[in-house]
Amino acid sequence: xxxxxxxxxxxxxxxxxxxxxxxxxxxxxxxxxxxxxxxxxxxxxxxxxxxxxxxxxxxxxxxxxxxxxxxxxxxxxxxxxxxxxxxxxxxxxxxxxxxxxxxxxxxxxxxxxxxxxxxxxxxxxxxxxxxxxxxxxxxxxxxxxxxxxxxxxxxxxxxxxxxxxxxxxxxxxxxxxxxxxxxxxxxxxxxxxxxxxxxxxxxxxxxxxxxxxxxxxxxxxxxxxxxxxxxxxxxxxxxxxxxxxxxxx
Amino acid sequence: xxxxxxxxxxxxxxxxxxxxxxxxxxxxxxxxxxxxxxxxxxxxxxxxxxxxxxxxxxxxxxxxxxxxxxxxxxxxxxxxxxxxxxxxxxxxxxxxxxxxxxxxxxxxxxxxxxxxxxxxxxxxxxxxxxxxxxxxxxxxxxxxxxxxxxxxxxxxxxxxxxxxxxxxxxxxxxxxxxxxxxxxxxxxxxxxxxxxxxxxxxxxxxxxxxxxxxxxxxxxxxxxxxxxxxxxxxxxxxxxxxxxxxxxxxxxxxxxxxxxxxxxxxxxxxxxxxxxxxxxxxxxxxxxxxxxxxxxxxxxxxxxxxxxxxxxxxxxxxxxxxxxxxxxxxxxxxxxxxxxxxxxxxxxxxxxxxxxxxxxxxxxxxxxxxxxxxxxxxxxxxxxxxxxxxxxxxxxxxxxxxxxxxxxxx
Numbered sequence: 001x002x003x004x005x006x007x008x009x010x011x012x013x014x015x016x017x018x019x020x021x022x023x024x025x026x027x028x029x030x031x032x033x034x035x036x037x038x039x040x041x042x043x044x045x046x047x048x049x050x051x052x053x054x055x056x057x058x059x060x061x062x063x064x065x066x067x068x069x070x071x072x073x074x075x076x077x078x079x080x081x082x083x084x085x086x087x088x089x090x091x092x093x094x095x096x097x098x099x100x101x102x103x104x105x106x107x108x109x110x111x112x113x114x115x116x117x118x119x120x121x122x123x124x125x126x127x128x129x130x131x132x133x134x135x136x137x138x139x140x141x142x143x144x145x146x147x148x149x150x151x152x153x154x155x156x157x158x159x160x161x162x163x164x165x166x167x168x169x170x171x172x173x174x175x176x177x178x179x180x181x182x183x184x185x186x187x188x189x190x191x192x193x194x195x196x197x198x199x200x201x202x203x204x205x206x207x208x209x210x211x212x213x214x215x216x217x218x219x220x221x222x223x224x225x226x227x228x229x230x231x232x233x234x235x236x237x238x239x240x241x242x243x244x245x246x247x248x249x
Numbered sequence: 250x251x252x253x254x255x256x257x258x259x260x261x262x263x264x265x266x267x268x269x270x271x272x273x274x275x276x277x278x279x280x281x282x283x284x285x286x287x288x289x290x291x292x293x294x295x296x297x298x299x300x301x302x303x304x305x306x307x308x309x310x311x312x313x314x315x316x317x318x319x320x321x322x323x324x325x326x327x328x329x330x331x332x333x334x335x336x337x338x339x340x341x342x343x344x345x346x347x348x349x350x351x352x353x354x355x356x357x358x359x360x361x362x363x364x365x366x367x368x369x370x371x372x373x374x375x376x377x378x379x380x381x382x383x384x385x386x387x388x389x390x391x392x393x394x395x396x397x398x399x400x401x402x403x404x405x406x407x408x409x410x411x412x413x414x415x416x417x418x419x420x421x422x423x424x425x426x427x428x429x430x431x432x433x434x435x436x437x438x439x440x441x442x443x444x445x446x447x448x449x450x451x452x453x454x455x456x457x458x459x460x461x462x463x464x465x466x467x468x469x470x471x472x473x474x475x476x477x478x479x480x481x482x483x484x485x486x487x488x489x490x491x492x493x494x495x496x497x498x499x500x501x502x503x504x505x506x507x508x509x510x511x512x513x514x515x516x517x518x519x520x521x522x523x524x525x526x527x528x529x530x531x532x533x534x535x536x537x538x539x540x541x542x543x544x545x546x547x548x549x550x551x552x553x554x555x556x557x558x559x560x561x562x563x564x565x566x567x568x569x570x571x572x573x574x575x576x577x578x579x580x581x582x583x584x585x586x587x588x589x590x591x592x593x594x595x596x597x598x599x600x601x602x603x604x605x606x607x608x609x610x611x612x613x614x615x616x617x618x619x620x621x622x623x624x625x626x627x628x629x630x631x632x633x634x635x636x637x638x639x640x641x642x643x644x645x646x647x648x649x650x651x652x653x654x655x656x657x658x659x
Binding site: 051054056057076077080081083084085089091093095097099100108109111112113117156160 | 262
């Protein structure tokens with residue numbers, strides 16, 4: 001059984017000016033342990049698709065099973081519980097709470113899971129260690145760089161040990177080197193067994209996935225497996241490359 | 250999330266916008282302080298009125314002489330002395346449920362003792378007066394019936410007179426003069442305080458009725474037995490109205506008034522006046538409380554306003570919380586707790602301020618300060634409820650946000 005099973009999934013928005021078909025009877029499966037990039041220009045339906053598999057939205061037609069659970073039958077509280085237990089979100093704008101430190105930010109999903117404080121603290125520190133930020137646990141988001149903030153966000157997404165990590169343009173707000181670091185982190189996590197779905201419009205990001213699904217006009221345009229580019233290797237190469245000025249000379 | 254954690258998180262959100270939170274709380278602070286201070290002032294005023302009424306004595310009526318018509322001109326109360334001490338005796342003897350009927354003559358005169366003197370009220374009356382007013386001596390004694398009958402030159406003085414005429418000295422058995430007549434002090438009255446009209450009731454000298462007539466006013470006892478007023482005490486409040494009707498009939502008969510002529514006296518029910526005053530004080534305290542309640546309401550609206558702003562500002566935070574697994578009721582609870590915390594802190598500060606204000610005002614106005622635990626508990630409860638009530642709408646707005654929309658909001 002695949003982790004994600006989507007069958008004839010549709011999402012139609014009713015507007016005053018008529019209805020818009022954002023997603024038109026899409027069917028696909030994503031296996032546990034995969035690293036998938038979902039691509040497409042804006043309006044292609046990729047964001048709608050992400051919202052649906054992220055249980056943030058409900059389909060207007062079709063079926064969606066996440067880890068065996070028929071999502072369309074769940075109540076709003078049921079969806080919240082599913083997001084809490086089985087999904088981890090990473091956003092372009094990080095979306096950290098500015099008033100509390102990194103550790104408290106990472107604890108947030110466990111707060112809603114009803115874990116007690118001691119366990120929360122332990123697990124949050126472990127998750128921060130996993131993304132390489134153990135020493136920054138008590139910094140506030142404002143005291144961290146963009147790349148570090150995104151790592152905190154990833155730690156937060158991982159802390160409840162979700163079945164699926166869902167990243168929406170995770171490198172969109174970062175410079176290219178930091179973006180590579182984040183992609184390398186995703187690849188590392190994937191090697192450890194975490195299923196990752198990255199939604200992006202950036203082909204450079206998509207190169208690092210094992211599977212690329214392209215959307216256009218609410219349909220799947222293509223669905224290909226590929227040999228992923230190695231972000232860690234690219235970083236090493238970057239560190240040893242001569243400065244650009246010397247090459248020009 | 251435990252309640253304690255939720256409150257801590259609310260406190261941190263409140264602290265993040267300290268100035269704004271403080272200004273918002275100010276509405277509740279003023280409201281709660283106003284309610285406590287106003288209720289305390291209102292009940293203080295009422296207590297004072299009730300106290301003054303009690304000092305007057307219960308179930309009293311006063312008969313004033315006067316209101317005669319001379320050649321078509323009605324002269325009004327007190328214009329003529331139509332009442333006599335015999336009228337008083339007749340009322341006591343013949344009207345049912347009358348427990349005392351005191352003939353009273355009041356005048357002002359200068360009292361002189363050694364090197365000092367003091368202008369005061371001289372009340373000439375008999376023992377029924379003290380029964381009616383439920384008033385006794387602190388030292389010495391009241392008049393003996395024999396002293397009254399013979400019109401002896403003795404006096405019972407009020408506390409204010411004792412202080413002003415005799416100072417630190419013991420006034421008992423001292424001689425002092427009124428209009429050159431030497432009086433002996435046989436008693437000092439217990440303190441009575443201010444009357445409902447603000448008059449000092451202790452600034453008085455009591456003398457036997459006939460002594461007052463002959464020695465101070467200078468009337469001939471044989472020819473003139475008139476008095477200014479008769480104070481009548483009834484056995485119970487219910488007996489006052491029928492008693493007044495009987496008294497009126499009796500006095501008309503004694504004064505031989507034809508049926509078409511007006512009464513030549515006026516009967517006033519003091520209990521009625523007292524009840525009116527109490528009712529006025531009660532109305533006043535309700536009015537004050539209502540004004541204060543309005544300011545509390547305005548404070549509550551301030552909280553709602555700021556919570557709505559807060560929900561709008563933190564839309565992304567709400568979106569994120571929903572995305573990581575917060576249920577609608579978690580978000581609702583978060584904002585409700587925040588609003589309630591805001592209101593409760595405001596309420597606590599307001600209580601402190603209100604109690605302080607009430608005590609200060611009570612001290613300045615020399616009122617009994619009436620700060621009841623009930624008022625404080627109600628104020629705490631009400632400010633908490635204001636948080637819940639005015640926080641509910643913004644909190645529901647937050648809980649109903651669509652997570653996708655909320656996350657996308659800038």
